[in-house]
Amino acid sequence: MKLLWLQSGGCGGCTLSWLGYAQGPLFDVLAAEGIELLWHPSLSADGLTAVLDLLEECASGRKAVDLLCVEGAVLRGPNGSGAFHRFGGGQAMLDWVLRIALQARHVVAIGSCAAFGGIPAAGINPTDAAGLQHDGVVGGGILGPYFRAVGGLPVINVAGCPPHPDWITETLALLVRGRLTADDLDEFGRPRFFADRLVHHGCPRNEYYEFKAGAQKPGDQGCLMENLGCKGTQAHADCNLRLWNGEGSCLRGGFPCIRCTDPDFEEPGHPFDMTPKIAGIPLGLPADMPKAWFVALAALSKSATPQRVRENATADHLVRAPTVKRTMPK
């Protein structure tokens, strides 16, 4: 399959994350999966007029594009002109994306900017940034809520800021193999193979979470949900099951999950590193947890917190190890 990759209002970080792919040399993996790069702005040999000619062929349907990957939000401003991003100084990227998306067999939004608008849509959204088929949680974006690519699927949203390199590679490989159907996407168009997990799953801070033993400051070992803004119990991704850069994840790195695979994550309505609370109870409930039960369980578990867990939660290193149970010799 022929892959065309375009970048617009993003940071290039999805590509850089992808280059960290650890399941084999990336270019060889793509070749083995039958994926041929028509063009990628950071990787391909050609630029200048050769690229503009290629894009024109793709946009007019003279050259088939099986996989159109778009990285970065599409900038509609100012006044709908798209002039905040003129590709190579010429035609607005907004126009290129619109034209080529209508021709491509599959359209894949790489990262939360291309999927939902993401960080460029934060604050006053100076450039009128939007995702391909979502404007935050609202369906639409630049292609409209009813858009279906030639292959029959809506825009496939490999969300994340950035996405894990495996999410990108595996989404493309599943498409090539015909193994990604509409049923394999969740309601925000995200492949279920990573989006049907929660960041909470596999979090090494789970014992602190169980006992509501919260970290109070950066570097503490405790749960980051109670005070420091962590959204891992609500965020759809497998970050603590499929680790990042070897053995990392945000929570393993000591900082909160900001729910970066979700639309509108860029405007949480509170500082990113602070948990909003009412009467001491965090506002954001874990996914599928009834509020009354959460409050009751939190109160109960908090009163049952072992001293060891309580002490370690607010320290930057282990101050009390788990007790070694002494058993009687047989």
Add this chain to the structure above:
Amino acid sequence: MTAPAGSVRRIVGPFNRVEGDLEVSLDITAGRVAAAYVNSPLYRGFEQILEGKAPGDVLTLVPRICGICSVAQSAAAAQALADAAGLLRPANGRLAANLTLAAENLADHLTHFYLFFMPDFAAAEYASHPWYPNIAERFAAVRGTAAREMLPARSRFMAAMGLLAGKWPHTLAVQPGGTTRPLTGSELFRLQRIVRDFRLFLETHLFAAPLEAILALDDPAALAHWQAAVPAGATAEGDLRRFLRLADALDLWSLGPSQARFLSCGAYDEAAGRLFAAGTWQDGQRDDFDPAQVREDLTHARYAAAAQAQEPGQGSTVPLVDKPGAYSWCKAPRLGDAVCETGALARQLVDGQPLIRAVVAQRGAGVAARVLARLVEFCRVVPAMERWLDGFDLGAPWCVTQRPAEACSGVGLVEAARGTLGHWLTLRRGSIHRYQIVAPTTWNFSPRDAAGRPGALEQALAGLPVPAQGTLPAAVHHVVRSFDPCMVCTVH
């Protein structure tokens, strides 16, 4: 803009294998570039987005300016916040932050050399050269054999980020008061294994020599002697020798020479001083760098401008898409009146690295010197990483906290892979009142200023032989990419 009489204007873009979007206009007179105009065609408005935010939110938002200099952006923001709050990091936090930034900077150098810069020598224009078959086989974009070795090595090296910073790009681990990721002894051991593997890759494939042996070469003659010790085309030649042979064959030494003042804010805090010193360098003269002399000129940038160039701490970002006379979204930073070039070459010149100073004195500050300076940095920074990994005190703190005052200001200056990155922050009523960023490529790819002085790349392109039509010579690509431009940082 129209070309002056007697000139033909060529608009070339989009450039690929640069981070972000780039277009260059060239006025050609008698087969040479008479004037170059560099256009950064993407605007996202981070400085506008940041206004009104809680101070801590900048640590989430600013790394996302750039996916390749993400940690550098974090570090500059953390430093600006630390400056505003009067915070000093504990030693463990300083070492961990150094390691995190060093890992990013070296990974970026690797990406630049193998994926962005070297593939240009596989261009069809060079097909008749005797060296072409070997070089094209090794470095051609996507299909070259080098990427097959370099990508897994890079991926393995980035495992350091998993341990130090949770993930890359876009970590929140780098904080004003240190880092959020205390390491255990066994984790430090794993980090040492990762850095050791990276050293092995460099010594096997890139240098075909111990890093220390490269650092022992202190002038072009020693370098040439080392280069000649292994014949061209030998399997143990190494990619540095391959590059040096291209540099000689195509005279990349005198191509795209810098006319600017070299600028470095200094890199990697040590217990005393810095690994790389701060300062400026021009015509063999070293001077101090005074950040208070930085001004941003908006004359040819698409923003509403004050009557004169502003200090970044007083600057503004109000886009005007159709501003007359403006040709870029990039502002024009100047140090006093001086046009500056920043990056690895500037860092090594300012710091007095013997080989780089001698190369520049004898062979010029052109394309080859810029590339060589990056490669020399591998040899200087990897041993420093090894040393920092030995310096942790496992019982001591990693991060301290202190909220900034409701109204205050701070400056953060960091050396990213591509050079000096500055963040200027003002808080009022406890939230961001003003946030201004001057990135390395903002310096290097700046447009003209009010006095008509071209930016560093604009100067370096002037005089280059370029035909009025037809294929653009690969030399233009070499000059542009020798700066390792990061356009998403340039305009943010």
